[in-house]
Amino acid sequence: MDPVTLRTDRLVLSVPEPADADDVVAYANDPDVIAFTPVPVPYGHAEAHHWITEVVRAGWTADSRYEFAVRRAEDPRLLGTIGLFGFVDGAAEVGYAVHPDGRGHGFVTEATVAVLDWAFAPRPDGLALARVQWRAIASNTPSAAIAQRVGLRYEGLLRSGVFHRGRRHDQLIAAVLREDDRSEPTVWPTSAVAPTLTVAPTPTVAPTPDPS
Numbered sequence: 001m002d003p004v005t006l007r008t009d010r011l012v013l014s015v016p017e018p019a020d021a022d023d024v025v026a027y028a029n030d031p032d033v034i035a036f037t038p039v040p041v042p043y044g045h046a047e048a049h050h051w052i053t054e055v056v057r058a059g060w061t062a063d064s065r066y067e068f069a070v071r072r073a074e075d076p077r078l079l080g081t082i083g084l085f086g087f088v089d090g091a092a093e094v095g096y097a098v099h100p101d102g103r104g105h106g107f108v109t110e111a112t113v114a115v116l117d118w119a120f121a122p123r124p125d126g127l128a129l130a131r132v133q134w135r136a137i138a139s140n141t142p143s144a145a146i147a148q149r150v151g152l153r154y155e156g157l158l159r160s161g162v163f164h165r166g167r168r169h170d171q172l173i174a175a176v177l178r179e180d181d182r183s184e185p186t187v188w189p190t191s192a193v194a195p196t197l198t199v200a201p202t203p204t205v206a207p208t209p210d211p212s
């Protein structure tokens, strides 16, 4: 399909353009983006240009990946991106990343709500999806907070579920269905939204001497 533009109170979500390459390089080199997303390292202008002109465009054309730039309505700077990908039989996955300058304002939460509204809306205005899922490395608390805030239901922890930067990591999975009430508070295990997911090792209990 042709790229669409989504608008919220504060944001415009539109297809990334070649002029956004410097902004893409800026957020792609953020340590948290490197730590939690599969962005290539090193990531320079050539990688950004290729992603914008080849990957993003091809995704919209082939209906295999829909990527949006996240911008403030009054500022053309690309703060980050949000996308839907992994389309299978009416289901897809959402992913997002934003430059540190764009964090802490609820922009990604707002963008995710808009993308979910579009994903579930009937055609021709939306994609009429049945399910949108989210997965993240289990220590990615800010990402989990967004997923929970926008109404995704926690579905589980995939032990060593993802290989990233040379080692396997536990991975959280959550999802929302078209018929779910996204305004309803969702219950997530506290460990999924706690500052770290490190579970303290069970203290070793000294063996009791056998009285016999």
Ligand SMILES: CC(C)(COP(=O)(O)OP(=O)(O)OC[C@H]1O[C@@H](n2cnc3c(N)ncnc32)[C@H](O)[C@@H]1OP(=O)(O)O)[C@@H](O)C(=O)NCCC(=O)NCCS
Residues within 6 Å of the ligand: 032, 033, 036, 037, 095, 096, 097, 098, 099, 102, 103, 104, 105, 106, 107, 108, 109, 110, 135, 136, 137, 140, 142, 143, 146
């Ligand atoms: C994950 C990531 C996008 C989260 O960014 P974020 O700024 O925390 O998310 P939001 O834009 O939704 O903002 C939420 C924050 O803004 C605050 N906020 C302010 N106004 C808000 C509003 N109107 N609505 C919601 N939150 C608001 C929230 O309290 C929260 O702050 P806190 O973290 O101090 O609690 C960001 O950390 C990132 O890009 N990380 C690297 C890439 C990554 O991990 N991607 C996900 C891979 S699965």
